[in-house]
Amino acid sequence: MQFSEYQGQTILVTGAASGIGLAQVQAFLAQGANVIAIDRQPQPAELVSTATLNYQVADVCDELALVAAIKAGVAELGQPTIVCNTAGKLDAYRPTLDTSLTQWQSILATDLTSQFIVTNTVLPAMLKAKHGVFVNMASIAGLVAGGGGAAYTAAKHAIIGYTKQLDLDYAAQGIRANCIAPGAIDTPMNAADFAGDAKMAKWVASETPAKRWAQPSEVADLTLFLASKHADYIHGTVTPIDGGWLEK
Numbered sequence: 612m613q614f615s616e617y618q619g620q621t622i623l624v625t626g627a628a629s630g631i632g633l634a635q636v637q638a639f640l641a642q643g644a645n646v647i648a649i650d651r652q653p654q655p656a657e658l659v660s661t662a663t664l665n666y667q668v669a670d671v672c673d674e675l676a677l678v679a680a681i682k683a684g685v686a687e688l689g690q691p692t693i694v695c696n697t698a699g700k701l702d703a704y705r706p707t708l709d710t711s712l713t714q715w716q717s718i719l720a721t722d723l724t725s726q727f728i729v730t731n732t733v734l735p736a737m738l739k740a741k742h743g744v745f746v747n748m749a750s751i752a753g754l755v756a757g758g759g760g761a762a763y764t765a766a767k768h769a770i771i772g773y774t775k776q777l778d779l780d781y782a783a784q785g786i787r788a789n790c791i792a793p794g795a796i797d798t799p800m801n802a803a804d805f806a807g808d809a810k811m812a813k814w815v816a817s818e819t820p821a822k823r824w825a826q827p828s829e830v831a832d833l834t835l836f837l838a839s840k841h842a843d844y845i846h847g848t849v850t851p852i853d854g855g856w857l858e859k
Contacts, residue, residue, distance in 0.1 A: 612832055614839050618643035623681065623691035625671055625729060626698030628652035630798030631748065634827035635695050635834050640664060642835065647684030647691060649677070650698070671698045671725035672717070681732050690736040693838045696726040696747045701800055705760035718762035723769050730777065734786070741785035744838050747774045749790040751853050771849055778847035787846055789837050794853025797824040820855030
């Protein structure tokens with residue numbers, strides 16, 4: 612899959628050290644883009660330092676650190692035209708009575724509020740340029756219950772609402788915002804499902820119509836399309852990539 616339009620563009624990706632975020636960084640770099648990659652973890656071995664990659668270590672829950680990381684990346688590679696708000700974490704499927712306020716706030720800070728901070732940091736420059744694309748990471752847990760616990764499900768539902776409102780408010784000014792809603796993706800975030808005899812992972816695959824887990828690269832490929840000019844008339848939508856989980 613080749614998109615020559617990405618050559619020379621600057622892309623911002625959060626959650627860039629592993630899983631879907633790492634796959635997105637690799638996909639855009641392979642297309643000739645410049646990438647500002649942000650994660651609280653150090654630069655992974657899979658990402659080789661080049662002039663087109665600016666890797667920033669910052670916790671997306673820390674507003675000052677996150678904004679500083681974005682500004683440092685922009686200073687080197689320029690303003691991003693595309694943002695992938697991918698950073699996120701699970702909540703161990705805790706129901707509300709098993710969720711402390713601290714745990715609730717931590718999940719929302721990572722999964723939801725970080726997207727708000729990133730968006731408000733880069734949006735003014737996008738509006739000035741009259742062009743900008745957001746690909747926000749939701750989940751099937753943003754559409755149905757059961758994909759996470761109380762906090763994760765609430766955060767992912769909120770991301771979808773936030774994305775729709777973002778697009779509605781700024782579409783006429785050249786901004787486009789959409790969500791991706793992954794199902795079972797084989798990433799480090801889901802490592803617990805594969806622990807031991809992988810009983811949970813096998814059950815998830817058996818309950819998925821496609822009978823398998825997806826690879827992060829498949830979500831990255833979808834990202835390349837949604838962020839491209841080919842998807843220019845797609846606004847405020849949620850695109851599942853779930854092997855048919857939601858069709859049941």
